[in-house]
Amino acid sequence: EEFYKTYVQAGEVLTITNPMTVKKELGQTGGKYENTAYQIDFGMAYVTETVVNNVPKIEPKKDVVIDHLSKESLDGKEIKLNQTFNYKLVGSLIPKDRSEQLFEYKFSDDYDETHDEYQGVYQVFATVDFETSDGQKFKAGDELTKYTSQVVDKEKGKVDISFDDAFLKSILETSAFQAEVYLQMTRIQAGTVENTYRHTVNGVEVVSNTVVTHTPEEVKPEQPKKEEPKQEEPKEEVSKVELPNTGMSRSNNLALLGMAMGTIALALSMRKKKE
Known part of the structure; x- marks a missing residue:
């Protein structure tokens, strides 16, 4: 009642x-x-x-590129040792005319810290046009990095990129929304590297596809072999072989002396005849 x-x-x-x-x-x-x-x-x-x-399907995508201007995918390809490149994290497309306000849009990458080095350099871009409640109009390709923050754990190889709560809530429900993140990496070790990231939208987490890259061992140039100086073998002195004295030399001398005395005697006899 x-x-x-x-x-x-x-x-x-x-x-x-x-x-x-x-x-x-x-x-x-x-x-x-x-x-x-x-x-x-x-x-x-x-x-x-x-x-x-x-309910939109949360469908994150992962890729590997040189930088945010490059359209060539390096997934399944070779990355050189010490080369700088980017992991491309594409977030889910949130359709317009949704019944729920956005309050979470997060990228979580558990990269292989033994092969890749991350120094905290990243960029975030819009992939669709959208509008916020304060009248700002964003175009696809506009940078949104300043509306995000990151948490990095280099020892475990983890990085989280999250949009600011106030910015997400300012996006009109009549606007679609999608963003992509570029994480700048340097390949520091050879091998095959796999990478996957987790995308969270309003409490729902979904795993992306896995990308694979390969880095060969660095070929070290062969050092020219040092030629060792050749040691000259000592030459053996050939000793002069003296012929045995057979007495011929003495006989010859005597013969010459005899001839000389004979000549002198002949000359004396001829002189006596003339006188």
């Missing part, structure tokens, strides 16, 4: 708010869910209209 007098006779309208949370599975697949309410007053049943809620 008191309820009847307070609310029915007075014509009061009662509004019941029943908070709901979208299940993770539906966020991963996308889809819609319907809801109908029933009201019973004093034995009379009334049915409300059916509302339809559309």
